[in-house]
Amino acid sequence: MELENEFKEIMEYAHFWNWLPDWDLVKKIYIEFPDSYSVLLPFAYSYLEEVIRSTTSEYGREVINEKGNEINRKTGIDLINLAIHQNREKNEYVSFLKELKKYFIKSKSDDEGNNRNSVSHGYMHPRFWNKETFERLICDIATISKYARF
Numbered sequence: 001m002e003l004e005n006e007f008k009e010i011m012e013y014a015h016f017w018n019w020l021p022d023w024d025l026v027k028k029i030y031i032e033f034p035d036s037y038s039v040l041l042p043f044a045y046s047y048l049e050e051v052i053r054s055t056t057s058e059y060g061r062e063v064i065n066e067k068g069n070e071i072n073r074k075t076g077i078d079l080i081n082l083a084i085h086q087n088r089e090k091n092e093y094v095s096f097l098k099e100l101k102k103y104f105i106k107s108k109s110d111d112e113g114n115n116r117n118s119v120s121h122g123y124m125h126p127r128f129w130n131k132e133t134f135e136r137l138i139c140d141i142a143t144i145s146k147y148a149r150f
Helices: 004-013 020-032 034-053 076-086 091-104 116-121 131-145
Strands: none
Touching (some): 076 091
16 A cells, blocks of 8 residues: 555644654655554554544643543543534534544454554554554544644
């Protein structure tokens, strides 16, 4: 799979200071070392969550409860559900968010490890990920990038 256009699309919408230099480096590393996907996947998953978060009320601010205490921001499925709720008038985006839930399914001890919760909980070591997994994620990030509100 050729990812030149996908990297270009991601970089077109990436936050100039916070993410663009990193994506340029990811692209260079992946082109030079195609087997580097297991090292690059956690970064890509983090970025996917940040793009989704940028379309919610949680982006760029502390989340405080009614008692004035900071609370954890939503992640994974909870983050996607928040984005779906807060963007319900954007049918195309919401539809794609629902597809992205595949990356945040609950892990089981015998799963393939191709989702963010496997990264978080360590059920599957990244060396068992494959090139196809990485390239599919890059394509999905490229598709959602135009919705980013950085």
